[in-house]
Structure formats: C-alpha cells, structure tokens
Amino acid sequence: MLCRVLDWFNASADSAETARRPSPQTPPPAPPGGAQGIPRPAERHSPSLNFNWLIRSRVRGANTASATILTFLDSHCEVNTDWLQPMIQRVKEDHTRVVSPIIDVISLDNFAYLAASADLRGGFDWSLHFKWEQIPIEQKMARSDPTQPIRTPVIAGGIFVMDKSWFNHLGQYDTHMDIWGGENFELSFRVWMCGGSLEILPCSRVGHVFRKRHPYDFPEGNALTYIKNTRRAAEVWMDEYKQYYYSARPSAQGKAFGSIADRLTLRRKLNCKPFRWYMENVYPELRVPEQEAVSSVLKQGGLCLEALGRDSLSLAECRGAGTNRLQSQKWELVEPLIRQQDLCLAISAFTAGSKVKMEPCNSKEPRQKWKPRGPALQHMVSGLCLDNQGTNGPLVISQCRPQMAGQSWEPQVIA
Numbered sequence: 001m002l003c004r005v006l007d008w009f010n011a012s013a014d015s016a017e018t019a020r021r022p023s024p025q026t027p028p029p030a031p032p033g034g035a036q037g038i039p040r041p042a043e044r045h046s047p048s049l050n051f052n053w054l055i056r057s058r059v060r061g062a063n064t065a066s067a068t069i070l071t072f073l074d075s076h077c078e079v080n081t082d083w084l085q086p087m088i089q090r091v092k093e094d095h096t097r098v099v100s101p102i103i104d105v106i107s108l109d110n111f112a113y114l115a116a117s118a119d120l121r122g123g124f125d126w127s128l129h130f131k132w133e134q135i136p137i138e139q140k141m142a143r144s145d146p147t148q149p150i151r152t153p154v155i156a157g158g159i160f161v162m163d164k165s166w167f168n169h170l171g172q173y174d175t176h177m178d179i180w181g182g183e184n185f186e187l188s189f190r191v192w193m194c195g196g197s198l199e200i201l202p203c204s205r206v207g208h209v210f211r212k213r214h215p216y217d218f219p220e221g222n223a224l225t226y227i228k229n230t231r232r233a234a235e236v237w238m239d240e241y242k243q244y245y246y247s248a249r250p251s252a253q254g255k256a257f258g259s260i261a262d263r264l265t266l267r268r269k270l271n272c273k274p275f276r277w278y279m280e281n282v283y284p285e286l287r288v289p290e291q292e293a294v295s296s297v298l299k300q301g302g303l304c305l306e307a308l309g310r311d312s313l314s315l316a317e318c319r320g321a322g323t324n325r326l327q328s329q330k331w332e333l334v335e336p337l338i339r340q341q342d343l344c345l346a347i348s349a350f351t352a353g354s355k356v357k358m359e360p361c362n363s364k365e366p367r368q369k370w371k372p373r374g375p376a377l378q379h380m381v382s383g384l385c386l387d388n389q390g391t392n393g394p395l396v397i398s399q400c401r402p403q404m405a406g407q408s409w410e411p412q413v414i415a
C-alpha cells in the first residue's frame with residue numbers, strides 16, 4: 001500500500017530533501033511530508049508564494065482530519081504489514097506518547113526494500129544535525145524483548161503517530177519555519193519538555209525513499225532555510241545551551257529567524273521544563289562541549305598524583321598551594337579526558353594490570369576516555385579503574401573496587 005497523500009506537496013519538497021545514500025544499518029534522516037488520510041486542500045499552493053507550505057500543509061491536514069489520532073507520513077514511503085496498529089495501541093494507552101515506526105530503506109535506484117537496524121534511535125550533534133545512533137548500552141542490556149519501544153531523543157522527520165488533541169494542545173507546528181528541516185527538533189524538544197515522550201516502535205515498519213545528497217550540497221537557499229529553522233528551535237527551546245549550537249554552527253549567528261514571541265508564549269503557557277532537564281533526563285549522552293577547564297589536584301590519602309614526563313606517574317607529597325600548586329600536580333578533568341597541559345592520562349592496553357601513562361591529548365582516542373565512578377576514576381572502554389595498587393607502585397588499571405584506598409582519587413579544585 002503506497003501512502004500517497006498530499007504528494008504534490010512533497011513532489012516539490014523532495015528537491016530540498018536530506019539525503020545520504022543509506023545503508024541498511026544507518027538510514028539517514030527522514031524529512032517530513034504530508035499527513036495520511038486527509039483530503040487534499042482545494043487550491044494548489046505555489047512554493048514561491050508560500051515558503052512554509054510544507055509545515056503549513058501538515059497543520060491544515062491535521063485540522064481537517066476527523067480521527068482522534070493523527071498519522072503523518074511522507075508521500076515517498078510504503079508501509080509494511082500491520083504497521084499501524086502497534087503505534088495506535090501505544091497512543092491509546094497514553095495519549096502523550098508520540099510514536100514513530102522503524103524507518104526502512106527503499107532504494108532510490110530500484111525500489112528494493114531494505115530492513116533498517118532495529119536498535120537505533122534518533123540523535124543529533126550541537127549543530128542540530130540529525131543522526132541515527134546506537135541505543136546506549138545500558139538500555140540495550142535492559143531490553144528483554146525486541147518489540148519493546150525505544151525511547152528516542154528526537155524523531156527523524158515527519159513520520160509519526162500522535163493524538164490529535166495532544167498535537168493541538170502542544171501547539172501543532174511552528175508555522176513560521178520555512179519549507180522543511182529542523183521542525184523535527186522543534187517538535188521533539190517540545191514533546192519531551194512539555195510533558196510527553198517520543199518513541200520508536202520496532203513492531204511497526206515503514207519504508208522510505210531516502211535521497212542521495214546531503215542538504216548542505218544544495219544551493220545556499222536551502223542551507224539558509226535550515227539555519228533559520230534550527231535557529232528558531234534553538235532560540236525557543238534550548239535556553240543557555242543554545243550557545244553550543246552557535247559555536248557548532250557559527251554561520252547561524254546574525255541570520256534572520258523572524259519573531260519567536262508566540263512560541264515563547266506557548267512555552268510559558270504550557271509550563272514546559274528547561275532544556276537542562278531534557279539534557280539530564282532524555283539525552284544525557286549528548287556531551288556538552290569542553291567546559292572551561294578547572295584545575296584540580298587528585299588526592300589519595302595525603303598525597304597528590306604527579307606526572308613527571310610521560311612514563312613517570314606517581315603519588316608524591318602535595319606541594320605548593322592554590323595557584324602556586326606545582327604544575328606537575330595540576331590536573332584538568334574535562335570529560336572524558338584527564339589532562340595536564342597537552343598530555344592526557346592514557347592506558348597502554350585494555351586489560352587489567354596494564355600500565356597508565358601520559359600521551360598527547362586526543363578526545364577521540366579510546367585509551368584516554370575516563371569518567372568518575374564514586375571516588376574512583378573509571379576507564380570508559382575497558383571498565384577498569386585507575387589503581388595505585390596501594391603500594392605507590394606503577395599506576396595501572398584494575399577491576400573497579402571504589403572502596404579500595406588505591407582506587408580512591410579525590411579531585412580538589414585549586415582555588
């Protein structure tokens with residue numbers, strides 16, 4: 001069954017659509033389209049006259065729909081067997097859920113249907129670029145049943161099921177956004193922060209034709225549209241975190257984005273939570289870019305961790321005080337790195353007992369990634385903890401036992 005509703009809107013939308021060549025494991029973002037089961041508006045809208053026709057057409061479709069649950073789809077998709085019931089069921093149980101199917105890949109070249117991976121969710125980086133990502137390992141381990149819904153920080157685009165009164169209550173769409181792009185962020189932030197939730201339901205599968213090209217390969221006009229739309233999402237919803245969006249996308253600064261007064265009013269009226277809440281509860285995996293470095297000493301017993309060259313890490317008498325602290329005892333904990341000037345704490349191998357040394361910092365290097373675990377410092381990939389072995393012998397990583405003195409590192413900020 002082809003979902004061919006409002007497809008003349010989308011015929012033009014497609015020329016501006018996101019599009020990497022997808023592999024079945026990592027399908028690219030699905031841009032938006034029309035709403036299903038909705039009569040076509042009587043008059044045709046010319047894109048040159050109505051720049052926001054796509055988003056507006058979705059709102060018009062939603063207003064016209066007589067059902068209590070709305071299903072939004074792109075025109076260039078094909079639904080799979082029994083795709084709709086599982087999503088409707090989830091919304092019936094809780095009307096604040098916004099439910100998306102797994103989006104399979106329909107080949108652009110031959111319309112072949114390729115199953116997408118069933119353990120991906122929607123994520124993004126600070127430039128508000130959508131990406132599919134693996135479910136965090138803890139959530140993956142907690143899944144006892146592959147049919148369980150997958151909580152997702154954002155939805156890919158315009159394919160979802162939502163209660164109509166909830167859609168209206170939450171303010172439909174930001175109709176001052178142009179054409180398409182970025183509205184999935186605005187909707188996703190709004191749903192989470194204003195009391196709802198977003199999920200991908202593995203029992204439901206919808207195929208989608210992804211385009212080959214990336215939106216930023218397109219002429220400037222499309223990039224500007226994307227900037228305007230994401231800027232509106234950032235300005236209305238991201239609070240102080242919008243600074244990271246502007247750092248990641250400096251070209252957005254100073255670009256016009258229209259008035260957001262009505263959306264800010266909506267946010268106040270709905271009493272939505274701050275973006276900090278979203279960061280802490282919905283998407284803690286999104287790392288805040290390098291925080292301002294704070295120098296600390298790492299204390300164990302009465303001694304301080306000291307680095308004298310790359311291969312000489314040891315505990316030594318704490319020397320100096322405040323800003324006069326010995327340079328070799330000053331550390332900056334900027335997750336995931338533990339750094340001293342340009343060198344970072346790194347393991348030499350991933351097995352217990354491996355020595356720890358200093359090497360030039362590289363936040364992408366798995367051997368350099370650490371996180372606090374109680375008083376201990378845990379190497380993120382091996383799961384082992386920084387250990388002095390209680391003998392002030394060479395520093396190694398060993399099985400985490402944070403209560404052991406040799407694994408207790410108390411960072412003390414240097415005033």
Ligand SMILES: [Mn+2]
Nearest residue numbers: 030031032074
């Ligand atoms: Mn699409």
